[in-house]
Amino acid sequence: xxxxxxxxxxxxxxxxxxxxxxxxxxxxxxxxxxxxxxxxxxxxxxxxxxxxxxxxxxxxxxxxxxxxxxxxxxxxxxxxxxxxxxxxxxxxxxxxxxxxxxxxxxxxxxxxxxxxxxxxxxxxxxxxxxxxxxxxxxxxxxxxxxxxxxxxxxxxxxxxxxxxxxxxxxxxxxxxxxxxxxxxxxxxxxxxxxxxxxxxxxxxxxxxxxxxxxxxxxxxxxxxxxxxxxxxxxxxxxxxxxxxxxxxxxxxxxxxxxxxxxxxxxxxxxxxxxxxxxxxxxxxxxxxxxxxxxxxxxxxxxxxxxxxxxxxxxxxxxxxxxxxxxxxxxxxxxxxxxxxxxxxxxxxxxxxxxxxxxxxxxxxxxxxxxxxxxxxxxxxxxxxxxxxxxxxxxxxxxxxxxxxxxxxxxxxxxxxxxxxxxxxxxxxx
Numbered sequence: 001x002x003x004x005x006x007x008x009x010x011x012x013x014x015x016x017x018x019x020x021x022x023x024x025x026x027x028x029x030x031x032x033x034x035x036x037x038x039x040x041x042x043x044x045x046x047x048x049x050x051x052x053x054x055x056x057x058x059x060x061x062x063x064x065x066x067x068x069x070x071x072x073x074x075x076x077x078x079x080x081x082x083x084x085x086x087x088x089x090x091x092x093x094x095x096x097x098x099x100x101x102x103x104x105x106x107x108x109x110x111x112x113x114x115x116x117x118x119x120x121x122x123x124x125x126x127x128x129x130x131x132x133x134x135x136x137x138x139x140x141x142x143x144x145x146x147x148x149x150x151x152x153x154x155x156x157x158x159x160x161x162x163x164x165x166x167x168x169x170x171x172x173x174x175x176x177x178x179x180x181x182x183x184x185x186x187x188x189x190x191x192x193x194x195x196x197x198x199x200x201x202x203x204x205x206x207x208x209x210x211x212x213x214x215x216x217x218x219x220x221x222x223x224x225x226x227x228x229x230x231x232x233x234x235x236x237x238x239x240x241x242x243x244x245x246x247x248x249x250x251x252x253x254x255x256x257x258x259x260x261x262x263x264x265x266x267x268x269x270x271x272x273x274x275x276x277x278x279x280x281x282x283x284x285x286x287x288x289x290x291x292x293x294x295x296x297x298x299x300x301x302x303x304x305x306x307x308x309x310x311x312x313x314x315x316x317x318x319x320x321x322x323x324x325x326x327x328x329x330x331x332x333x334x335x336x337x338x339x340x341x342x343x344x345x346x347x348x349x350x351x352x353x354x355x356x357x358x359x360x361x362x363x364x365x366x367x368x369x370x371x372x373x374x375x376x377x378x379x380x381x382x383x384x385x386x387x388x389x390x391x392x393x394x395x396x397x398x399x400x401x402x403x404x405x406x407x408x409x410x411x412x413x414x415x416x417x418x419x420x421x422x423x424x425x426x427x428x429x
């Protein structure tokens with residue numbers, strides 16, 4: 001990959017560099033209530049610009065994006081946001097707890113040259129047209145990249161990490177707290193260090209963990225400008241902001257993405273679903289005996305591939321597991337064997353696409369969460385008719401499937417924690 005520094009725009013006027021009230025989670029995990037809550041902490045929260053239209057699954061009205069761009073320009077001209085004097089890399093640390101353990105994940109924010117997917121930048125998911133249209137309209141109006149693309153890379157000797165963090169000296173330039181995660185940012189402007197890091201990464205690919213739609217948006221934006229002869233090869237729009245995390249970083253957690261399903265026809269029940277899934281072997285346990293605080297660990301004792309099914313107001317949980325792997329070979333012969341072994345692939349091929357068919361309605365909706373307790377709460381309240389808890393997809397599988405040129409099913413992984421939006425913004429002009 002080809003990386004380079006950039007002159008980032010950062011919030012400037014907070015005491016002690018505390019930007020807690022100004023940060024937001026990524027736009028695609030937020031709803032209107034979340035946006036209102038964030039703006040209740042500060043009307044300068046980045047969500048005011050990054051989420052002009054809710055939900056962002058399709059392009060919204062033109063005036064929404066123009067308002068966001070106007071607000072961003074106002075913040076720049078009034079000093080709410082200030083641009084760094086020198087092109088820089090940014091050392092970024094997130095500290096958090098999960099499953100009773102404390103973690104720290106270290107990353108680097110940089111510009112990465114946009115290229116066709118598959119060599120320097122390797123995806124593992126397909127993209128949808130609606131979200132790309134929304135992000136493209138926002139990019140065209142703001143001419144700013146507001147949130148980084150999250151990727152991991154191989155750094156077996158910790159060469160890049162050691163160079164970056166040796167140069168990230170003293171107090172962080174910005175720090176904050178967002179949804180129980182401590183966020184810290186250091187500015188690294190040393191040209192010698194930047195050159196060494198760029199050289200170390202020249203032949204190393206980046207695997208997208210989160211942000212496939214934003215990457216494709218950046219590619220489409222740059223392509224349109226080049227075709228119109230408005231930019232040259234070294235223009236900022238040819239580079240996109242990435243957050244790069246070493247694959248070996250102990251804080252790089254890949255959590256399962258559980259399903260909460262609503263909108264099934266009356267008469268649905270988990271026992272009825274079980275009857276339509278003879279390809280599975282089944283066990284039952286009392287809901288009182290299931291610790292879903294860490295559903296991954298709970299399911300692990302039932303073996304690889306085990307998943308938990310909960311109905312409305314559940315008294316018990318059904319643990320299902322595919323009995324014969326050849327079933328997936330028959331259903332998805334075009335996919336590589338590793339793909340067919342994925343819990344989420346089995347769930348979609350056998351359950352979502354086939355077994356649920358008699359109860360499927362146009363209003364069916366699926367929510368996604370890494371928290372098994374949220375699945376239980378949705379079912380216990382009766383708001384959801386079906387909840388499914390899965391085991392996590394190993395990082396090695398994500399990498400291997402990406403290298404094979406295949407794409408994982410939608411919402412296969414949850415890289416935790418999400419990156420904060422608002423630590424630094426990258427100009428595209």
